[in-house]
Amino acid sequence: MKLIKAEVGKFRSINTDQVVDIDPAVTAFVGMNEAGKTVFLKALHKSLDAMGAEKFKTVDDYPRKDYTGYMKRHAAEPDVATKLTYQLDENEAKELNKLLHVQLKSGFVFSIQHKYNNIKTILLQVDEASAIAQLATTVGISSDAISTVRKAATLREAAEKLGEIERTDIDTAFLTTLQARIKKTDWTNVVQYELWRELDKRIPKFLYFSDYDLLPGKLNLADLAQKVQAAKDDPDNADTHIKPKHKAVLALLRMADVEPTDFTGTTGYEEMKAKIEAVSISLTDQVLEFWKQNEDLEVEVDIKEDIKDESPFNNGPNLYLRIKNRRHRGVSTPFDQRSRGFIWFFSFLVWFDSVQDHLAAPGTEAPSNLILLLDEPGLALHALAQGDFLKYIDTLAEQHQVLYTTHSPFMVHSDRLHQVRMVEDKEKIGTVISANLSGSDERTIFPLQAALGWTVAQNLFIGKRNILVEGPSELTYLQVMSALVEAGGGEGLRQDATIVPVGGLGNVVTFVSLLGANGLKLAILHDYSGSTDQRLDDLIRQKILAQKSVFNVSQYRDIEKLGQNTVATDIEDLFDPAMYIDYFNITYSKQLNGLVLKVSDLPKGDRIVNRIERWLDSKAVKVRPSGGFNHYAVAAKFGATPPKTIAVDVQKRFVALFESLNKAI
Structure with a gap:
């Protein structure tokens, strides 16, 4: 089952209904800070929180400018906060058809309205005709009962009519069973209710993660146990006792099957340490699968007391989270001293694993009917690490729909713009969400433009073997002369060589500096002013560029001195004047x-x-x-209009040039 559409009514900065189509895999909400991206995710989160902790609160969630007027009618006519529309896949439809004897088509759609009083309305249509026809085939009932059932339009009518006829014992047992089904609901359409009961089990719930849910470097476990107990004693104000950092540590402990009270009870240190270390190893493996910035890290979790520390850390055992770096001989540092990007990524893995484990029934796998709401994921990650995280999102999307917000160009797939929704805060209107890129503010679409620009820059290098030249003239001459040389029986450029004009010698240096370390084979061909270029010499001296990969056209001007710098030369000087x-x-x-x-x-x-x-x-x-x-x-x-023939000397020059370039790449 997939969420295919989300309609959010008046909610915080959203003043007019926003209807958003949701991608079956990943939906990215792109917009400026304070545009309302988080608002949209929170509306969904409060609709059906997987952890059961979130509810709509008018004082927090209803737009303030309309709050007073709305509260006068809230009790009698609560507004719809969200309307969520879901679609069944083909297998789900077949399963429900078999179970309930209905005729749902593949792609069956239904909706749920979530209101501000936290009561939901089900928008669902199903015909009882096929279920009634199946009842009429029940083995053993009399012909009168069969006839009566077939004439009924609904199950309620069938039960009512059966009560009026003379029945056999089997007919009476059949009626009793039917009446028991009917008594379970006050819905007019009984089959519709039964279908809803089955759908309700399958509806994906929302999990929300933001920058506030990060793990701390250490936490006092006795203090944590007290806060957990206080939250149990005062559930209406649980959030005042349990802060996000406490929830993050509780998630880590839950993964290890450890309770905060265990540390003050009879459970042995070694047993708890073993459980915690098992989780550490598992998390290290997961982190390194997607964290490619430094693959020499290890996660360390320790439990110990420190009576010399400040309160509350001097009272009983503390949980310490540290990261060991094998690259630096195993030196470890407190978790909260690592980079912000690593802290976010690691905290997310802990949170997600813990939630899945918490929601899974004993002895079963983690639930797949979850929709992940990620608020500004990986914002503190390096640009390339954000690319790694995008791959991780794709991995998550194999099991769960993912909705995330961003304003980073590196957190958007430029080849998947159909997954992008633009979010803007418009004056006098409020938050507006749209898939229309062309109609959006230029500041809003800037991340998409930047992402596209990066992709274009990367795709200039469309092969592994590239020849950088100064301009389009060189591109034209090399391509045409390669064909002419080959037609004359000589060696032209390799077929897999890509000629890249970069707009001048200064840009050649920039391109090599930025992109030459990407595992590409590069050769450079440039005009010669009469002396070597200092910028290229610096790249060679710094070993960013190999001397054997740099060529200038003067080296092919004098056939008697091939490979040697001669006089000032442009590529045009290789031709017959x-x-x-x-x-x-x-x-x-x-x-x-x-x-x-x-x-x-x-x-x-x-x-x-x-x-x-x-x-x-x-x-x-x-x-x-x-x-x-x-x-x-x-x-x-x-x-x-290339020449039909070329001079022998011109042919020799270009043959020598092509041989050198081919060898270099």
Whole structure:
């Protein structure tokens, strides 16, 4: 059974009904701080708290601006706080059809309204006709009884009519059984009630976890036992005695099957320590399965007294939670001195395991009919650790629906935007929740834009072997020349090589620094100014980049000196000058207005691009307003209409270049 829709009425910052479609696996609520994300989760939590502790309270939950007016009608007409709609899967429908002799279709839907007086209304429709038809097939009843049952429209009518006819002993026993079914409910539709009783067992309950439910580094167990007893003696004010940190430790103890009173009773130290350590080992294994930031951690739980500590820690045994780091020779530190992200992640694992164990019937597995409500999960985690936690959420979603709030771009799957709901606090309206991304405030959708930008940046590297070049001109020339070289029988670039233009040599350095450590094979090809680039030299010296992975085009200009730095060179200088000038003339024929550039017209120099720009200046010709010419426009013309043949020297240069790049990656 899945929650497919949640409608929240007036509740705290929600002033108008918000109808939200819920994803069958994961739903992410994205919005700014104070937008109302937590409010929505708390409304669901109070509707059906798995632990039975949460209820709607008008003074806490009803919007204050309408509170006085509402309280005048609350007793007689309580508002609907939430309306939750559920859907059965095919197997559940078949099971209930067989059990109750109804005809539920796959995808059967029903709803429950939860009101502010904490009474619920069931919105459920089912026909009794199939159940009546099944009754008429009961073995042994008389033909008169069969006829009477078949004529009835409802079970109540069938019982009433059977009471009026002459019956056999079997008929009377049959009627008694039917009347017993009817007496169990005052619902008009008896089968509808029976169906509800079965559905009620299967409805998933909500578990809510937030940043307040974190484990402390130590807690006095005698003090905890007193607070637990005080909460039992004063259940209406239990929250004033048991704070979130106490609940977190109780969850840890519950996992170990230990009660706080055990520490002041006859239970031996070794027995309790053994139970606690067993839980420690289990938690360590779980943490390391998903915590990839440091896999050398161990969880340590200890129980001991310290009469020199401050009150209440000087009264009886304390529970100490520590983390040992094998990376630093087993040095351990108090749990609450670890990173905030680790504390959150570990506390969540303890809480979730404990709750599942608490809800499971003796001898049974943990219940799967739970919906997890995670409020800002992993907010203190490193960006990559948030990615790890997203994987953990997917693992949880295999058994439970997960609803979580976030404003972090790293806590959103950019390829699953159908799971995202935008949450905004609109002036004079209050909290608004929508799946409409395009209609949302730009500040609200910023995490999605950032997530998409990160994905795009990552996907620039679509293969394991990548050649970083300065711009799109290099991309075009390398792709076209690779094809021409191969057509001439030479070696072109590897088919699995990805050419990545990064927008200048400065960006090449940035890309390598940020992404070169991701296990990718990188080669760099750049233009040569006449001297090596200091930034690239620094990366090589710091061993971030290997010298054998860096190439400049001057090393392939002089066929007699392949692999050696020569003169200042752009990739265009690897071509025959006459051929490149032909493409320049074709590209800018309109702007040149009949003027044709020849090789002999060029001023002296090493770089043909610079020589053409100087010629344009000397002729006072502007082929573009900003001066010079667009190098990529010439490259694009070359790519659109590549030459049918290439000079032997040009072929040799590019063959040597491709061999070097292929070897490097």
